[in-house]
Amino acid sequence: MLIPGCAKQAPKPPNHAPNIVLILADDLGIGDVGVYHEGAGTSRVGTPRMDGLAGEGMRFTDAHSPSAVCTPTRYGILTGEYAWRTRLKNWVLNGYGRALIEPGTETIASVLQGAGYRTAVVGKWHLGLGEFDAERPDLQASYDGVIAYGPREVGFDEVFIVPASLDMPPYVFVEGDRVASALTAETEGSKRRWDGGGGFWRSGAMGEEFGFYECLPRIAERASGFVRESAERDEPFFLYVPLTGPHTPWMPTDAFQGASGAGWYGDFVAQVDASIGQVLDAIDDAGVRENTIVIVTSDNGAHWRPKDVEEFGHRSHLGYRGMKADVYEAGHRVPLIVRWPGRVEEGARSEALVGLHDLFATLASASGVGIGEDAAPDSESFLLSLVGSGGGRESLVHHSGDGMFAIRLGRWKLIEGRGSGGFTAPAREKHEDGPAVQLFDLAADPGETRDLASERPEVVEELATRLERIRSGNHAKDQSGLSR
DSSP: OOOTTOOOOOOOOOTTOOEEEEEEESSOOGGGSGGGGTTOSOOOSOOHHHHHHHHTSEEESSEEOSSSSHHHHHHHHHHSSOGGGSTTTTOOOOTTOOOOSOTTOOOHHHHHHHTTOEEEEEEEOOSOOSOOOTTOTTOOOOOSSOOSSSGGGGTOSEEEEESSOTTSSOBOOEETTEESSOSOEEEOOEEOSSGGGOOEEOOEEEOTTOOGGGHHHHHHHHHHHHHHHHHHHTOOEEEEEEOOOSSSSOOOOGGGTTSSSSHHHHHHHHHHHHHHHHHHHHHHHTTOGGGEEEEEEESSOOOOOHHHHHHHOOOTTTTOSOOTTOSSHHHHBOOEEEEOTTTSOTTEEEOOOEEGGGHHHHHHHHHTOOOOTTSSTTOOOOHHHHTTSOOOOSEEEEEOTTOOEEEEETTEEEESSSSOSSSSSOSSOOOSSSOSSEEEETTTOTTOOOOOTTTOHHHHHHHHHHHHHHHTTOOOOOOSSSOO
């Protein structure tokens, strides 16, 4: 209770609370990061900054996004809850989509903000803007004036974002609660894929000062500036940097054109790597490296087709099956690199099963910040895995771009349907004979080449029962032994 005439004191963070920088690439495949190839010679892209970060921290080989497409993953990361529990189910919002995070929902940003952290989001939002209305989710966000509900309302002190993917209008920067420039321009869109690096984007409204090529550079610049300013204030900070690349449009700047052996896409990955390096340099230059947790990961797998692999020889998915949007491994198995000097062993490699929605509980534990009993209901801390004294999850739920579910339990993976559920044909496959599901032993068959559903009905039954129990409302519980 505030005493009249007295100013409210800012909360004090826990002693020696670490800074946190969470960098989320957009459509970056696990095989786009060179270190994951382990010298196999199947990469045509150089990623020296991410490789170097892995050498300074821990690289996870069995990390998964909550979804094989982006909006649900972003929701899961910030809230610690599977997005299919919301009105969104499994779909991707467009640039005019209304706010998805319900008022009163705790996010990792709001929890850290409440503990005295300075918080910021710089990059691609894609979680909807405009006043939340559960009864009218069809309403569109307005960009004419003040944006009534956005990142600031869910825990971010500072905001510099684009509303959605760079192939979706409106094309504009949002700073704080206002657009940075009026939507007075228009683009006819582009269907090019390789020509000039232009790639694909839809027609629509554009800010008068907006440029596609400047997005990654501006995000890296603003994120680096936030690091420097926070260090000067000598206060802990949480910086969330959801990058706009290497999602289409693939538009590397002049300095990166020809930087890879994988066409415009590979060149754009090289620019993403350099942008990450710019933020890492800012951390070093600001003198906060030793007390800063850095996480680099991706929202889902790459949109890299078999014919792209054939043309360039670049294995964006390593040997995993499928691509972005698929329920197969390449759709959701993502790179995850964590550096925490003095706490995480340098050059470490972890095979622990983790989900990106587990970042909420993990970062809360790492920073010594408590969270509410109802917060982050599907998030499990993997802090013990980070410090080298424990394993990861027992089970994990996946879903594809069109809503096909799967569950992982140890070595087993059950897919609740036939087909990929995403971009790989067939998305949905008829099954007149045999089981209506797919079962794979990932320990023996990581490429998901042999369906064992007919041979192991008892495993199918066990996994199907567990999936239904989780989906029916029984949230995951933290079994890490640490405070959530």
